[in-house]
Amino acid sequence: MSQSNDRLLHIADxxxxxxxxxxxxxxxxxxxxxxxxxxxxxxxxxxxxxxxxIDALSNDSFFAADASAHMDRVLSMPEMEVTRYE
Structure with missing residues (x-):
C-alpha cells in the first residue's frame, strides 16, 4: 500500500x-x-x-490560465479510497 501512496504523491507533485x-x-x-x-x-x-x-499570445495566455484553473480543481479534490474487486 505504501508504494501506491508514493505513486499518488509523485503524481500530485x-x-x-x-x-x-x-x-x-x-x-x-x-x-x-x-x-x-x-x-x-x-x-x-x-x-x-x-x-x-498579440491575439495569439492572448489566446495562449487564456488557455494556460484556464488549464491551471482546471488543474487547481483536480488538485483540491478530496482523496477517495478505491477498492479493487476481481
Missing part, C-alpha cells in the same frame, strides 16, 4: 509542477503581448502581423 508551469506560461505570454503593444509602425502589414501575434 508532478501535477503541481505542471500547474506552476501553466501559471508561468500565462504570465509570460501576457507580458509578451503587452510588450508588442508598445511597438509602433505606420506599415499596415506590420501592424496586422503585430496584432495577430
Amino acid at each position: 508532478t501535477l503541481e509542477h505542471i500547474n506552476d508551469e501553466l501559471i508561468s506560461l500565462s504570465i509570460d505570454t501576457e507580458r509578451y503581448a503587452m510588450a508588442l503593444q508598445a511597438v509602433k509602425t505606420d506599415d499596415p502589414v506590420s501592424q496586422g502581423v503585430i496584432q495577430a501575434v
